[in-house]
Structures are given as structure tokens and as C-alpha cells.
Amino acid sequence: MVRKLTAAAALATLAASCAPETQTPVKVRALVLSSNGTYEPQEVELKTVxxxxxxxxxxxxxxxxxxxxxxxNDPELQVATTEEALERALVKDEGRPVTASYITDAQGVLWPADFHTWNLVTTYYNLERAWDYFRTIAEVRAADLPQTxxxxxxxxxxxxxxxxxQRDNALYFAPTSSFLVLPFDQVQSAPxxxxxxxxxHEYAHLVFNRLAYSGRTLPEAITTWSATGGIATPGLNVLKSLDEGLADFHAYVASCQSSFGCNTRVLATSFEGKPVDDRDLTNPRNCMTRDLRSQLTDTNFATFSGRxxxxxxxLATALFKASRTAADRQVLARAVTAAYSDTSVDKPGLAQRTREHLNDQSKFTLGLAMRTLVQHLPSGNIELKQAVCTQLATHLQIPIDxxxxxxxxxxxxTTVNSSCESINP
Ligand SMILES: [Zn+2]
Structure with missing residues (x-):
């Protein structure tokens, strides 16, 4: 009898470990960067699974x-004229749902039972944290953050x-409106x-796409501004720079909620050395140079790409330096996302500005994009506005007029400070 009961109990546990019932929030272990900078299996809650x-x-x-x-050269891609056809042409096989497996501990917390489950749970957790940041801190409407x-x-x-x-990357791939978590190969530290x-950062690209590009897989400004036959694409270069820089700023602000704390080095723990330092928001070399500015305004994106x-x-450095308190970071993060799209006549958003200059991308300058951003800061918050303006003028060397x-x-x-060498007359 005792033996029977034990077997029955064991079977029940086994069944539970294969397919635990999902009642949110789910307590689960994921690999989280701790305050001492190492990844540790931490108990977290998945609130939306x-x-x-x-x-x-x-x-x-x-x-x-x-x-x-x-x-x-894919014939299917060449004949794709709608966004649905484009996605079908690119996604040759959608795959199938993953299967995670767990061991339930005495407290009812699920422990990933294999490497892929650790990686999958942590992926879900990180994307859920990013989603939560955009919902609650940056105040993006839930309807603009659909299941992806x-x-x-x-x-x-x-x-x-x-x-x-491709290997060693995690990206938001706009042409298929999806995230791609690629297998790793060379990356020896944190996947x-x-x-x-x-x-x-990648989730921020999704948000930028949803708002500044109206959720289009082939954004109008990008397709129109790319088709210049090789001549300079200043508007496209600015737009791509905004997408990257603002994604780094959001990643920084969101990190301040984590157990590690504010992280100015988006690539740290996965890469080492120069690539990490080049993207570090505290790097004193983060200043616009004459060379970079002429690349921005005078080259085609094919040449500019990478810059x-x-x-x-x-840009992210300027915003980072302007917002040193949690309150300022939140106000600024909200202003940034509010500036992505705004149909009001007195202060149109980036989506509206790009549309306005679809036929002449040289009018969509870094100065105009930054003015759009500044206009979305609350008018009562004079000190923050002043700080943002000073840092933008200083680091991006935007002429004050x-x-x-x-x-x-x-x-x-508005004036500049001494953090960067002046390149303006
Ligand atoms: Zn990016």
C-alpha cells in the first residue's frame, strides 16, 4: 500500500513536471544578472504567460x-507585393511551438530542466520585462504592443x-514582424x-516600428528614401540613427528597474572590449565629429551603414546625461515615445515629420528630429528641458538655432557645455 501510494505520488510529480498547469503569475527560475554582475538562477514571476x-x-x-x-533572387520574394506575401516569402517554415520542461521544487517554483528551457524562460522573461517597461514607464498603449x-x-x-x-544574434526583424533568437557560436559569454x-533594445525596435513606422514591415520613409539610385540619403541615415540610439536609451532606462541596476553598457556581458566601450553611454568620446556629420548628411546608407x-x-549619451534621476528618466522616456507619432498640428511626431518630407529627405535633419523630441517634453518641466537641450546641442553638435x-x-x-569639442562655426 505504501509502495503503491509512493508510485502514484511519483507519477503525479512526473506529470506535473512535464506539463505544469499555467496560472499567472508563474514562479519560475530564470538567468538574471545579479547586483554583482554575474548571471544567477533567480526566482522570477512571469505575469503574462x-x-x-x-x-x-x-x-x-x-x-x-x-x-x-x-x-x-528568390522568385517568391520578387513577386511579393503585399506585406503578407512578403512575410510568406521570407518565412519558409514557421516551425512549431517549443516545449519547455521543468522540475517543481518544494515551494512550487519551476526550475528549467535543461539548457534550452533556461534559455527560453529567460528569453520570455526578458521580453516580458521590456514589454512591461514600455507599458508602465514609457506609457505605450497595450494595443500598440501586440503578441509577437x-x-x-x-x-x-x-x-x-x-x-x-546567421549566428550569435538576437534581433527584431521588421520584414517578418518577429524576434529572432539565433543559435550561438562565437559568443562565449552570456548568450x-x-x-x-x-x-x-530589440523590443524598442518593435515599438519604434509600431509607432514611428505605423507598424509597416516595409516603412514608407525607408522604401522611399532608399530609392535614390546611390546618391546621399540624409533622412534615412538620421532615421536609422534615431532607431538605434533611442533603443539604447530605452534599454538603459529599463535596466534601472533590474536587480543589476542602471546599465550604461548595452553589450556588456555578451561581448568584450571595444564594441562594448563604443556603445557605453559614459564614454567621454561620444561626441559628433565633422567626419561623422558629413557622413550623415552626404553619403548613401549603403556607405553610412554601421555608423x-x-x-x-x-544621442543616447545626451539623453542619459540629461536625466540622472528616476523621475527625469521616466519623463524623458515618455516624451521620446510620445514623439514617435503625434497627429497634433502644433507638434507633429516623427512619423508625421517623415511623411511631410517624403519627397525631400534632406529636410528631415537631426536638428528637426531632436526638436520634435524636445517639443514632447512637458512644458512645465523647464529644468529637464534645459538639460536635454544643452546635452543635445553639446553631444550632437546641433546648431542652437x-x-x-x-x-x-x-x-x-540654450548653450553648449565643454564636454565636446565644438565643430560649429
Ligand atoms: Zn538595434
Whole structure:
């Protein structure tokens, strides 16, 4: 009898470990960066997961075994004229729901039972934290943050670059409106999906796409401004720089909620050395130079590509330096996302500004983009506005007359400080 009972109990435990019932929040262990800078299995709560085995919830739906291929010679891609057809042409196989497995401890907390479950749970957790940051701190409407597919360890081929599947990356891929968590190869430290700052940066691209690009997989400004036949693409270069820089700023602000604390080094723990330092918001070299500015305004994106991170880091540095308290960071993060799209006549958002200058991208300057951002700061918060204007003028070297003048613009008293060498006459 005793033996029977034990067997029955063991079976029950086994069943529970295969398919625990999902009641939110789910207490689970994930790999989280602790205050001493190491990743540790920490007990966390997943608040939005609907199925803990397939890791599907309000924020993402994880799919394994997908095949995504971008090949400009692909006949299916060449005839794709709608966004749906484009997605179908790129996603050769959507894969299937993942299967996570757990061991339940005495307190009812689920412990991932294998490596992939650790990676999957941490991916869900990091994307849920990013979603939560945008909902609560940046105040983006829930309707603008829909459930998104996340292809886990897909075969992702960019055939024009390389026939081998891409590795060592986690990205938001706008053409398929999905996240891609790629297998790792060279990255010896923290895989990118475990790096909360990297996933928040990627989630920020989704938000930028939803608001500044109206959720389009082929944003109008990008397709129109790319088609210049090789001549300079100043508007496109600015737009891409904004997307990268603001993503780093959001990743920084979101990190201040974490147990590690505010993280100015988005790539730290996954990479080392120069790439990490180049993106560090405390790097004293984060200043616009004459060379970078002429690249921004005078080159085609094909040439400029890669430098959007440099301009972006300088922008993120300016915002970081302007907002040193939790309250200021929140006000600024809200202003930034509010500036993505605003249909009001007196202070249009970035989406509206790009549309306005669709036929002449040279009018969509860094100065105009920054004025758009400044206009969305609450007018009562004079000190923060002043700080943002000073840092933008200093680090991005935007001529002050491009930032001042209107009711909600930078105050006329805006000056630069001595953090950067002046490149303006
Ligand atoms: Zn990015």
C-alpha cells in the first residue's frame, strides 16, 4: 500500500513536471544578472504567460525550428507585393511551438530542466520585462504592443551576404514582424537572449516600428528614401540613427528597474572590449565629429551603414546625461515615445515629420528630429528641458538655432557645455 501510494505520488510529480498547469503569475527560475554582475538562477514571476510549456503569452509566442530566408533572387520574394506575401516569402517554415520542461521544487517554483528551457524562460522573461517597461514607464498603449512571434534558434539565412545561417544574434526583424533568437557560436559569454539590455533594445525596435513606422514591415520613409539610385540619403541615415540610439536609451532606462541596476553598457556581458566601450553611454568620446556629420548628411546608407550606431550612441549619451534621476528618466522616456507619432498640428511626431518630407529627405535633419523630441517634453518641466537641450546641442553638435524658436522648443538661453569639442562655426 505504501509502495503503491509512493508510485502514484511519483507519477503525479512526473506529470506535473512535464506539463505544469499555467496560472499567472508563474514562479519560475530564470538567468538574471545579479547586483554583482554575474548571471544567477533567480526566482522570477512571469505575469503574462498563458502556457508555461510552449511559452506563449500576451508578450510573445516562441516557435522553434523555423526557417527564415532573405534572398533577393528568390522568385517568391520578387513577386511579393503585399506585406503578407512578403512575410510568406521570407518565412519558409514557421516551425512549431517549443516545449519547455521543468522540475517543481518544494515551494512550487519551476526550475528549467535543461539548457534550452533556461534559455527560453529567460528569453520570455526578458521580453516580458521590456514589454512591461514600455507599458508602465514609457506609457505605450497595450494595443500598440501586440503578441509577437519569436523564432527560437531558427535557420536564418541572409543569402545576399552569406549562405550559412546567421549566428550569435538576437534581433527584431521588421520584414517578418518577429524576434529572432539565433543559435550561438562565437559568443562565449552570456548568450544574447539572456542579456536583458540587448532584448530591451530589440523590443524598442518593435515599438519604434509600431509607432514611428505605423507598424509597416516595409516603412514608407525607408522604401522611399532608399530609392535614390546611390546618391546621399540624409533622412534615412538620421532615421536609422534615431532607431538605434533611442533603443539604447530605452534599454538603459529599463535596466534601472533590474536587480543589476542602471546599465550604461548595452553589450556588456555578451561581448568584450571595444564594441562594448563604443556603445557605453559614459564614454567621454561620444561626441559628433565633422567626419561623422558629413557622413550623415552626404553619403548613401549603403556607405553610412554601421555608423547609425555611432550617431545613436551619441544621442543616447545626451539623453542619459540629461536625466540622472528616476523621475527625469521616466519623463524623458515618455516624451521620446510620445514623439514617435503625434497627429497634433502644433507638434507633429516623427512619423508625421517623415511623411511631410517624403519627397525631400534632406529636410528631415537631426536638428528637426531632436526638436520634435524636445517639443514632447512637458512644458512645465523647464529644468529637464534645459538639460536635454544643452546635452543635445553639446553631444550632437546641433546648431542652437535649429533647436530654438517655437513655443515648445528649446529655451532661447540654450548653450553648449565643454564636454565636446565644438565643430560649429
Ligand atoms: Zn538595434
Amino acid at each position: 498563458k502556457d508555461i510549456v510552449t511559452l506563449e503569452g500576451q508578450v510573445v509566442r516562441l516557435l522553434g525550428g523555423a526557417n527564415v530566408r532573405l534572398d533577393s 512571434k519569436a523564432y527560437y534558434f531558427p535557420d536564418f539565412v541572409l543569402a545576399d551576404l552569406d549562405d550559412k545561417p 544574447l537572449a539572456i542579456n536583458a539590455s540587448v532584448l530591451t 547609425e550606431y555611432q550617431v545613436g550612441t551619441i 535649429e533647436l530654438v524658436g517655437g513655443k515648445d522648443d528649446c529655451p532661447a538661453s
